[in-house]
Amino acid sequence: MNLNIRELSSESADFRSELEGLLAWDSVSDDAVQKAVTEIVEQVRVKGDEAVIDYTNRFDRRQVSAATELVISRDELAKAKERVSPELVASLEAAAKRVFDYHERQKQPSWQYQEEDGTVLGQKVTPLDRVGVYVPGGKAAYPSSVLMNVMPAKVAGVEDIVMVVPTPDGFVNDIVLAAAYIAGVDRVFTIGGAQAVAALAYGTETIPKVDKIVGPGNIYVATAKKMVFGVVGIDMIAGPSEILVVCDGKTNPDWIAMDLFSQAEHDEDAQSILISPDAAFIKEVKASMERLVETQSRKDIIKVSLEERGAFVHVKDMDEAMDIANIVAAEHLELSMDEPEKWAEKIRHAGAIFMGRHTPEALGDYCAGPNHVLPTSGTARFSSPLGVYDFQKRSSIIYCSPEGASSLAKIASPLARGESLEAHAMSAEYRLLKED
Amino acid sequence: MNLNIRELSSESADFRSELEGLLAWDSVSDDAVQKAVTEIVEQVRVKGDEAVIDYTNRFDRRQVSAATELVISRDELAKAKERVSPELVASLEAAAKRVFDYHERQKQPSWQYQEEDGTVLGQKVTPLDRVGVYVPGGKAAYPSSVLMNVMPAKVAGVEDIVMVVPTPDGFVNDIVLAAAYIAGVDRVFTIGGAQAVAALAYGTETIPKVDKIVGPGNIYVATAKKMVFGVVGIDMIAGPSEILVVCDGKTNPDWIAMDLFSQAEHDEDAQSILISPDAAFIKEVKASMERLVETQSRKDIIKVSLEERGAFVHVKDMDEAMDIANIVAAEHLELSMDEPEKWAEKIRHAGAIFMGRHTPEALGDYCAGPNHVLPTSGTARFSSPLGVYDFQKRSSIIYCSPEGASSLAKIASPLARGESLEAHAMSAEYRLLKED
Numbered sequence: 068m069n070l071n072i073r074e075l076s077s078e079s080a081d082f083r084s085e086l087e088g089l090l091a092w093d094s095v096s097d098d099a100v101q102k103a104v105t106e107i108v109e110q111v112r113v114k115g116d117e118a119v120i121d122y123t124n125r126f127d128r129r130q131v132s133a134a135t136e137l138v139i140s141r142d143e144l145a146k147a148k149e150r151v152s153p154e155l156v157a158s159l160e161a162a163a164k165r166v167f168d169y170h171e172r173q174k175q176p177s178w179q180y181q182e183e184d185g186t187v188l189g190q191k192v193t194p195l196d197r198v199g200v201y202v203p204g205g206k207a208a209y210p211s212s213v214l215m216n217v218m219p220a221k222v223a224g225v226e227d228i229v230m231v232v233p234t235p236d237g238f239v240n241d242i243v244l245a246a247a248y249i250a251g252v253d254r255v256f257t258i259g260g261a262q263a264v265a266a267l268a269y270g271t272e273t274i275p276k277v278d279k280i281v282g283p284g285n286i287y288v289a290t291a292k293k294m295v296f297g298v299v300g301i302d303m304i305a306g307p308s309e310i311l312v313v314c315d316g317k318t319n320p321d322w323i324a325m326d327l328f329s330q331a332e333h334d335e336d337a338q339s340i341l342i343s344p345d346a347a348f349i350k351e352v353k354a355s356m357e358r359l360v361e362t363q364s365r366k367d368i369i370k371v372s373l374e375e376r377g378a379f380v381h382v383k384d385m386d387e388a389m390d391i392a393n394i395v396a397a398e399h400l401e402l403s404m405d406e407p408e409k410w411a412e413k414i415r416h417a418g419a420i421f422m423g424r425h426t427p428e429a430l431g432d433y434c435a436g437p438n439h440v441l442p443t444s445g446t447a448r449f450s451s452p453l454g455v456y457d458f459q460k461r462s463s464i465i466y467c468s469p470e471g472a473s474s475l476a477k478i479a480s481p482l483a484r485g486e487s488l489e490a491h492a493m494s495a496e497y498r499l500l501k502e503d
Numbered sequence: 504m505n506l507n508i509r510e511l512s513s514e515s516a517d518f519r520s521e522l523e524g525l526l527a528w529d530s531v532s533d534d535a536v537q538k539a540v541t542e543i544v545e546q547v548r549v550k551g552d553e554a555v556i557d558y559t560n561r562f563d564r565r566q567v568s569a570a571t572e573l574v575i576s577r578d579e580l581a582k583a584k585e586r587v588s589p590e591l592v593a594s595l596e597a598a599a600k601r602v603f604d605y606h607e608r609q610k611q612p613s614w615q616y617q618e619e620d621g622t623v624l625g626q627k628v629t630p631l632d633r634v635g636v637y638v639p640g641g642k643a644a645y646p647s648s649v650l651m652n653v654m655p656a657k658v659a660g661v662e663d664i665v666m667v668v669p670t671p672d673g674f675v676n677d678i679v680l681a682a683a684y685i686a687g688v689d690r691v692f693t694i695g696g697a698q699a700v701a702a703l704a705y706g707t708e709t710i711p712k713v714d715k716i717v718g719p720g721n722i723y724v725a726t727a728k729k730m731v732f733g734v735v736g737i738d739m740i741a742g743p744s745e746i747l748v749v750c751d752g753k754t755n756p757d758w759i760a761m762d763l764f765s766q767a768e769h770d771e772d773a774q775s776i777l778i779s780p781d782a783a784f785i786k787e788v789k790a791s792m793e794r795l796v797e798t799q800s801r802k803d804i805i806k807v808s809l810e811e812r813g814a815f816v817h818v819k820d821m822d823e824a825m826d827i828a829n830i831v832a833a834e835h836l837e838l839s840m841d842e843p844e845k846w847a848e849k850i851r852h853a854g855a856i857f858m859g860r861h862t863p864e865a866l867g868d869y870c871a872g873p874n875h876v877l878p879t880s881g882t883a884r885f886s887s888p889l890g891v892y893d894f895q896k897r898s899s900i901i902y903c904s905p906e907g908a909s910s911l912a913k914i915a916s917p918l919a920r921g922e923s924l925e926a927h928a929m930s931a932e933y934r935l936l937k938e939d
Contacts, residue, residue: 158917165914169624172614180608187858188605188872193851195885209922242921278885297740300885304733322933328926364925407902414898415629422623422902425934429927430903433915436624437899449631449714449736451897461887462850463873466843466858467866478601479869481594485678486645489800490764491865497758498861 068360070370072353073378077387089340089378090395092306092444097286104290108265115271122262127204127235134273139244139255147244156245162434163214163249169436170222173455185468186475190461194224195300197275198458199267200252201282201292202243204233204259210246211432215439215453216282217250223458228252229277231267233259259284261291268295281453283440302453306444307336307376310428311397313388314352315404316345318424324355326401326427331372332365338376340395342388349379389413396447399428418447472498504796506806508789509814513823525776525814526831528742528880533722540697540726547701552708558698563640563671570709575680575691583680592681598870599650599685605872606658609891615900622907625900630660631736633711634894635703636688637718637728638679640669640695646682647868651875651889652718653686659894664688665713667703669695695720697727704731717889719876738889742880743772743812746864747833749824750788751840752781754860760791762837762863767808768801774812776831778824785815825849832883835864854883908934 075085110118116134124131131137148156179189200216203209213230220228230247232240234257247255256274258266264284270276279300280292292301310330314323327339343349356373360366382388389410392400396416404410407422414420418441421428432439440453467475476495483491511521546554552570560567567573584592615625636652639645649666656664666683668676670693683691692710694702700720706712715736716728728737746766750759763775779785792809796802818824825846828836832852840846843858850856854877857864868875876889903911912931919927 154917155921158914158921161914162918172616173626178608186871190609190873191847191850191856196851211918211922297880297882300882319933322930325926325930325933329924329930332924332926364923369926411627411900414627415632417898419899419901420627422900425905425908426901426903427908427930427934429919429931430908430911430915430934431899431901432927433918433931434911435622435901435903437626437901441899442896444733446733446736447896447898449896452899454897456892460878460883460885461890462853462883463855463867463877463888464847464858465855465862465867465871465873467862467871469861472861472863472866475866475870478594478597479866481590482598482647482869483865485591485594486647487800488765488768490761490768490805491868494758494761494765494863495865495869497755497761498863498866 068357068366068370070353070357070360071374075378075380077380077382077391086391086394090445100286100290104261104287104294107261108291108294111262111265111271112269116273119258119262119266119271119274122260123258126260127233129234129237134271137256137258137273139257141248141253144244144248144252144255147239147241148248150241151245155242159210159214159246159249162211163218165434165436166214166218166438167222170219170438170455173219174222175456175459179464182471184471184474186471187464187466189464191464192459192461194226195220195278195458195460196225197227197229197277198225199277199280200228200230201263201280201284201288202230202232203284204240205235205238208240208243210242211439212283213243213246214250217247217252219438219453219455220458221251223455225458227275229267229275230255231258231263233257233263261287264288264291264295268299279458281457302440302457303442303446303450307338308333308443309338309340309397310399310401311340311342311392311395312401312403313342313392314348315385316343316348317405318403320348320351320355321359322424322427323352323403324359327356327373327377328359328363328369329427329429330399331369331377332363335368335371335375337372339373340378340380342380342382342391344382344384344388346381349381353379385410392417396445398441398443398447399431401426401428416447418442418452467498469500473500504793504802504806506789506793506796507810511814511816513816513818513827522827522830526881536722536726540723540730543697544701544727544730547698547707548705555694555698555702555707555710558696559694562696563669565670565673570707573692573694573709575693577684577689580680580684580688580691583675583677584684586677587681591678594870595646595650595682595685598647599654601870601872602650602654602874603658606655606874606891609655610658611892611895618907620907620910621904623900623902627898627900628895629898630662631656631714631894631896632661633663633665633713634661635713635716636664636666637699637716637720637724638666638668639720640676641671641674644676644679646678647875648719649679649682650686653683653688655874655889655891656894657687659891661894663711665703665711666691667694667699669693669699695724697723700724700727700731704735715894717893738876738893739878739882739886741876743774744769744879745774745776745833746835746837747776747778747828747831748837748839749778749828750784751821752779752784753841754839756784756787756791757795758860758863759788759839760795763792763809763813764795764799764805765863765865766835767805767813768799771804771807771811773808775809776814776816778816778818778827780818780820780824782817785817789815821846828853832881834877834879834883835867837862837864852883854878854888903934905936909936
């Protein structure tokens with residue numbers, strides 16, 4: 068199959084603007100969606116279960132009459148797991164264990180220290196009380212996403228993890244429920260869309276109010292999450308997934324072709340870019356792709372995404388490749404080259420760095436250990452993978468000794484008066500010790 | 504001055520709903536603001552400096568003709584510092600040092616570990632490249648806020664820290680500029696409002712595009728920050744400030760009165776609440792407040808905020824007080840009591856915990872060390888004080904050995920096929936070792 072993929076060269080005068088054009092992504096902002104979601108969120112907030120049941124019956128074509136029918140208990144999750152093949156259960160369990168072990172290293176302890184005058188300062192770290200995980204339903208159901216969203220919360224020590232997953236036409240995905248069981252989800256509700264987000268944010272008679280909502284969803288879910296942000300915490304709103312492969316030209320071109328496909332097969336908006344200083348290698352990879360794409364069950368999606376958003380970028384050397392990688396700030400960055408640890412030192416911005424020829428993104432997507440929820444569309448410049456830190460929060464600790472308070476009051480008082488905040492100054496001055 | 508402050512009792516049948524009513528806060532969402540900000544952001548994005556100059560002249564009543572007139576260099580910041588009283592400079596420097604020392608403890612290192620088969624996993628921590636700090640101008644100018652927003656970025660290792668501060672009618676606040684100099688700000692632009700936020704988010708010919716915008720502002724600034732979120736990172740959008748004082752009845756009532764005033768004097772929407780199991784003590788504090796309020800330069804603001812949003816809450820014992828404190832999840836929680844360290848263990852949700860009778864909030868506002876940018880309106884349930892972690896981001900590291908890749912591929916492949924993602928499966932399978 069002929070693939071018409073964009074080719075850029077860093078030697079072109081327009082390279083920088085071509086690169087920006089390639090990377091540009093505007094998330095859809097639709098008034099109709101906004102209006103529909105506003106209405107749904109308001110109805111669920113006011114009417115609770117009644118509205119949730121109503122929307123669920125309407126959008127998911129179900130015949131629910133009582134909210135209790137929306138609940139899947141842990142016992143039922145265990146039964147779903149029994150219905151999944153032992154091979155798949157073993158893989159889910161192995162992946163869950165590796166993800167757990169990696170995330171354990173992210174757990175942050177509370178700390179405090181005492182100053183010479185007896186004043187104690189510190190930071191108390193506590194888990195969130197209750198978290199809601201949104202899992203998309205229907206055909207594109209991703210059990211790996213259940214593991215990746217739930218495990219960091221579990222490691223953080225969140226005591227109550229609630230999951231929502233829509234079951235359109237009543238279709239329940241056993242692998243997703245098995246993953247929920249293995250990850251340690253406490254309860255599942257078979258609801259989805261903006262109504263599920265609103266129910267988790269405000270609580271209903273049956274669905275408990277959570278402190279934070281995480282997990283991917285369609286534009287209605289994303290819009291609802293943005294809308295309830297502040298009432299509850301949310302994770303980032305993801306754009307389309309992307310991979311940037313940098314290769315020195317010495318990896319098997321079929322491997323690189325397939326690594327690029329593994330991103331392109333997600334959806335038509337996904338982005339796969341290869342950077343190499345080796346023009347002949349780029350041609351080889353292209354030939355591999357044109358040959359291999361025929362074998363792919365999702366070849367139609369792959370073709371569209373590669374032709375719409377993919378690119379080959381020819382650069383003069385590896386240093387320039389690293390500079391461009393820092394501009395792209397890719398969600399997934401694959402350094403398929405000799406001495407990747409040396410080159411990785413030059414990388415400042417990336418969601419995840421896959422190093423060496425034996426580390427395709429797919430291993431990280433499922434089971435290497437690090438999270439697969441990563442910052443997209445260049446947001447790796449300022450944000451991080453989903454992690455334990457997203458399910459812990461900090462409280463500052465200040466415990467002044469009388470002596471400490473007195474000396475701090477002498478610093479605070481002029482500053483407060485400099486800001487014309489007299490009550491602040493007096494509140495501090497009351498703690499001045501007489502003998503000072 | 505008679506103060507008509509709400510009194511609640513936990514024994515009342517309606518207590519829980521009264522408490523919820525007391526805490527309820529809806530941030531203003533105004534279509535006119537939204538429309539104005541949309542227009543400003545779009546104009547600045549398209550026209551750059553020209554639009555920034557135009558809005559600055561219009562809104563801040565200035566006569567700027569070239570964007571270079573908007574820049575204050577570090578040399579000029581140094582000169583502003585010379586114009587500030589030595590006492591105030593000494594306080595700013597002492598506060599900056601304490602804030603720096605505390606935040607140093609928040610700095611997170613990169614880490615990695617090697618598995619038995621040679622695979623390396625880790626997390627690379629890097630500072631943001633460039634940060635923009637928004638500082639409100641005009642009368643309510645807070646140099647302490649400059650320190651609190653800039654120091655964590657400095658500790659994180661951010662190399663370029665840009666500050667914006669509007670100078671309405673050309674009025675420049677030397678204390679604010681001195682604080683910027685001391686904190687280590689690289690450049691200041693005398694712009695404000697939505698136009699400043701847009702300039703930092705998209706960059707103009709003169710104002711550099713940043714990776715994250717932090718700092719407080721009015722409703723136009725907050726709306727603009729929300730609008731550019733995703734293009735750049737932002738800090739949280741703060742609601743009105745609040746303090747919850749829990750006292751066992753043994754602290755000097757004048758002290759508690761002044762601690763409550765120090766919050767109430769901020770603005771009419773600020774909230775000050777006292778909880779105590781000692782009804783007689785609540786009466787004493789009220790008497791102190793009615794006597795002391797007369798002495799306050801901001802007594803009009805204090806009176807409105809106490810009468811509109813303040814409260815005394817009588818509880819049956821300290822255990823119940825802690826339960827209520829966890830419901831409130833206050834921005835500032837003062838535990839003015841014996842053995843505060845024992846009671847603090849029961850606190851799960853608070854922005855900052857001020858322990859003991861000698862730790863008024865005012866000391867934390869200026870110089871104790873922890874940040875004074877704290878989660879408001881109950882968002883301490885899921886968010887944290889501004890910190891070094893807000894200016895660092897993480898990249899996952901995965902470097903598989905050939906053996907490691909091969910064994911991970913065996914886990915990933917069935918999971919990928921279970922999700923109908925065949926290219927993922929094949930990309931992993933290419934890394935299976937022949938001998939396996």
